[in-house]
Amino acid sequence: MTVGGVTGPEGPSSRGWQLTSAYTAAVVAGVVLLALGVLGGRADLALIGVPGLLAAAWARSGRPGLAGDTAEATAEDAEPRGTLQEPEGSAAAGELTATLRVDPGAADVVHLRIGAAGHRTTEVTLRTAPHPTPHPTPPSHPAPARDVPLRLSSVRTGPQDTFAIDLRGSLRATWEQEPVQVGSTRRLVLPAAAPLGRLPLPQRLRGLTGPHSSRRLGDGAELRDIHPFTPGDRLRRIDWRTTARRSPDLDTLYVRRTYATAEATAVLVVDSRDDVGPDLHTWRGYGTLRVDEPTSLDLARHAAASIARALVEGGDRVGLEDLARRRRPLPPAAGRRHLRRVVHGLALAHPKDRASVHRVRPPQVPADAIVYLFTTVLDDEPLHLVRTWRTKGHPVVVIDTLPDVHPVTENHLRIAWRIARLEREDRLAALTGEGVPVVRWAGSERDQATIRFETLARAAERHVPGRTGTP
Known part of the structure; x- marks a missing residue:
């Protein structure tokens, strides 16, 4: 599906051709040499400037799209064009691919400047392939289109900006096209799911059938x-x-x-009010997040997708709730199709203004359901939610999604992070003291999450007679 095209300030239009600096230099050099030869009586010096002027006059007369060249060619048809083609549907995490189709028109060289958020800009020069005839390519028979494969690596998920491309064509180093843009698009990158073993389940199961x-x-x-x-x-x-x-x-x-x-019922609650990375400088919205470092929301999407996949494959029902979006939650259900809906909903989770997402009441949870809360625990809101759910008899598992913070050298940032870290550790200690399991999902501790879930599942079995909980 074509999702991009040549665009200008007023949409798709012709930007025209203009003379290059090489043409101006040739004319100036030829005029100067001819004038010096005439004024100084130097015929040899004047003859040196004549070829430059003749070449400039010949190049100027060959402007792309002139009616004198061919009645069929126009200035607009002679301009290079670019179309960005991306695969249909959502993309998987890790790598984004696309194809840039370049129609060179009358240009013999096409210059590309390819960029993306968080990546270095790459410049590419394409020399158009000649027409398969024994004679030079006439303007009425432009060179065939070229396909340029594009690839973008990133560990980020959710809505992501893709390729931004500037295209400019040139002809005989004399005429050049004003740069045009091949429209950049946003793609939805789905989180990947890691394999997990057994997971904690609620003490009471209400389903009529299940594993x-x-x-x-x-x-x-x-x-x-x-x-x-x-x-x-x-x-x-x-x-x-x-x-x-x-x-x-x-x-x-x-x-x-x-x-x-x-069957068991589980509700995944994603605290998408925060989306912070390992760099403290970006927490206030300044700077650019690196594409090779996942943020807290990326970790939450990955953890939630992994848990949802393990539960659905075990025959259980899974629901989804987003704390930052006031919309109808995804009710618990089972099956592969529902799992795709859950993963798609996780990819759409993104932070909003905190003042506009304050909840008077916590999200409603079905009776006898277990709650998996994915949060950074940077404020007291997760504690209020966990205590409310536990008061109603729902078991809660907190998934800590704060990434490992990089050390900073600025004194004020170091003091601010030390205060925030101490407050966060107090909240985590309070949750642990109240019997709420906390599983860390960042850095090297992510690999221990499977063992931690297995331990929690075994501990729950010892306190629930008459149920094994084996998927």
């Missing part, structure tokens, strides 16, 4: 007890060995009762 053994009586694989036969029990549940041992005369039949299977 986990619930605490209520029903059809399942885990044995609950042996009970005398009652009306409503299925005949295939009769345990004949127990019946023969306890009631040799078959006066009473005994059946094997099991725990019912069910």
